[in-house]
Amino acid sequence: MSSIMLIFGPMLLAPFVYFISRGAEWVAKWAALALFVLLLIISVDLYHALPVGGGFLVLGDYLRVPGFDYALTLQVDALSVAMLILTAALLILVVFTSWEEKMQAAYFSLLILFAGPIFGVFMTTNLLWFFIFWEMTLVPMLFLVGIWGGERKVYAAIKFFLYTHFASMFMLVSFFLIYKQTGQMDFTMIKEAMLATPVLIWWFMFIGFAAKLPLFPFHTWLPDAHVEAPSSISVLLAGVLLKMGAYGLIRFVVEMMPATTMQFSMYMVVLGLTTTLFAGFLAIYERHIKKMVAYSSISHMGLVVVAIATVTYDGLSAALYEMIGHALVISPMFLIAGWVHHKTHTWYMDEMGGIMQKAPYISAIFVLAGMAALGLPGTMGFVGELTIIVSAIKAYGWWIAVAAIASLISAGYVIWAVRRAFHAEISPIVAKSKFDMSKPEFLALCIYAVLIVFFGVYPQPIFDIANNAFAMFGGM
């Protein structure tokens, strides 16, 4: 099969699935599941096909245009394959957690439509096509949030779309500035050509990725979008869309302009730390359970930026680990927060209480994910935060240990949230609610729990990938 079909296949499939499954909605669900499993298998297969010792695996070169570097060049390295595997795995879990979603034909067709461009983002090395896929992911998300979301869904969907689209424009201009300087649009060629005056380019690109991550002060779209989106879509937003920002930052900012990144790394560190601490304090302050999780998500992405800013092998590996860890840890928290709201019809933690007594297993998974978020040893959170802090101390000295305060803050909001919502006395609202969950949804939560512990105890597979991906920064 041609590798371009990994991208355009789902996009062409989506309308067919929609029309076929309008009469029989289960078709869409199973078609989506089958497609995502296939994508996962292909992604794992790609990982095994990667060249040993780092570097790109060339998959093809399509749609070449004379006189303009607008060729859809598909190349993957360990970093992109890691993202592909993560995306495919999360998409499968999202199918499980949306098993009983309403209007399934449209919902799952949009998910299939989303799978195409998101694979494109991680597979192409051509800047213009990267931008095309990057923007295309917004369209299905606009509809998924705007149609299936909560009370303020329209506001959230349009704000999300406008905000990220606006920031991306800086990125587009920077891509053209690069093309003007080097005459190349392909990432691998630009890296060899070396940019002469990259300062403006660096900042424009940084703004584009920072809004996606999101970094303070560009983060205001996230709480709205994540809270109003249906929980499964919050998982995709946090697990995949934010990772696009981090991926872009590593690939196009750090790998393409390492010297300039070193020059401005202190700005990145300061912004990352500000984001982490600021979002952490907001999470403590929050009564709204899903907003608390959303701020926790922003807080962790701030740490990822601190790790990326070191521009060292250690830091980037830690960043990659934390990116995957963040996706796996924050997803069950979003799902359970959304589920609790669905059952109790309240968002506020002080109106909940005693959920543990009525739904012990699901509450236990929330507690586990929460403990991972605050960095409990034996979970992914611990390995992620430890490696980030160690690499940052190596790069910047002891003062950076203030980043560890983030862990303290997250302990604050997680433990307090667990105390208020899950332990405590049974509140009247919880007493009269019925806490049941469909089997596929519960299965997905269990898979998350297992993965959090598995990679927490045995992180080697992820560091193997990192070893391959960041070999050029002097691997181990």
Next chain:
Amino acid sequence: MNSLIILIGAGLLVPLFFKGKIVIAKYIATAAFAFAAFNVFMGHGISMEYFTLTPDIQLLEIVVLIVLAATMMTFSGFERPLVSQTLFLGAASMAMLETNNFLMFIVLFEVIAIISYVLGANIRSRLNAEGAIKMFVAGATASGFILLGFALFAMVTPSFNYAEIAIRGNFTLVAVGIMLAGIFYKMTIVPMHGWAGDAYAQINHSAAAILSSVIKVVVVIATFKAFYIFLQAYLNTTVLLFSFFAIITMTLGNFMALFQKKIAKILSFSSIAHAGYMLIPFAAIASGYSYTALVYLAVAYIFMQTSVFLLLNDLRREAHIKTLDDIRGLYQRSPLHALFFTIQLLSLAGVPIMAGFISKAVTFWAGVDAGLWPLVLIAALNSALSVGYYAWVIKHIYFDTTDGYNTSKIYMTPGSLLGQLILLAGTIYFGIFAAPVFVSTGI
């Protein structure tokens, strides 16, 4: 020559069928456009003195003729008076695009202007008449300016052929400036845009579809070809002048569109904003990509803009949809209209993978290539801003329900469906495959 005869002949023939079966008139017109497009595709242009058919013009003519054919398919009996004017317009557009003589350019410019007045004034209602008169008065003023400028220019040039035009310092500059003032009226450049916002919204939407897309594009491309030598000769003035007008046109167009409640008005101001983007290649004349960018913008814009106005025409004819409130929950009433409208609006907003994005991207690249990155950044942010009102329309179509409003179903006629499919195919084809435009413009 054949194509011209067929188009004009068909234009004279079709009124015979207006009283009886309008379908026959539609078939004749569509066949004439198809024949002309095929003829151009085979490389047969007008082949007379003062006219040359180059590959880029060939592509544009095929696109224009196909779009006009698709427009024809969506017509119902209600739009019958437009059929013959559309055929004449097809012929005039071919001539306008192919000409390489300045006198011819001026004459054809007036021909197209007259066709546009008739197109606008065809269907009689008070609102329509108001729009048509605004357009006519503005157009007449523009003609005056153009003729004054042309007269000054004619005093000093020995020949009108584009290749042999002589430039005499500031005298020619003044003449060119006066001509441009007139042409800017037609291109709806701020501050000469006042008529367009009203006229496009008030005249029949199918006429507005042709006016705001085909006519605007033909005028812009022909102007670029005719004025190329001046733009090169006064490079500094060109950059300053066109950057200035590009910025105020797109910014004002976008901001005005944000505050509109009538969908036709939103589309009118979006059309004005797009005129602003079309000035970027003029400003970026120093770049080798400027002409390619303009052709790409033209090709993409013509498909998108025609499609949205024709869809609105359908909706107004079938269900009296005029404002954003009327369009609420359209996806329940007519999924097809909703889908076509959404895709074309996203394309206009510059969302990949449709032609709207890549045409803007090539334009931005031409700007950056000419060293005008601040202009490009403003244009790019403007383009992001425009998502505000396009997404607002989409919000009414998909995220709102028809609660409390008219819920009757709206059906799409087979002709309309076919026409829209052709336009959608064009929007998506040129969004993915950039090679035809780059090859034909010789990059």
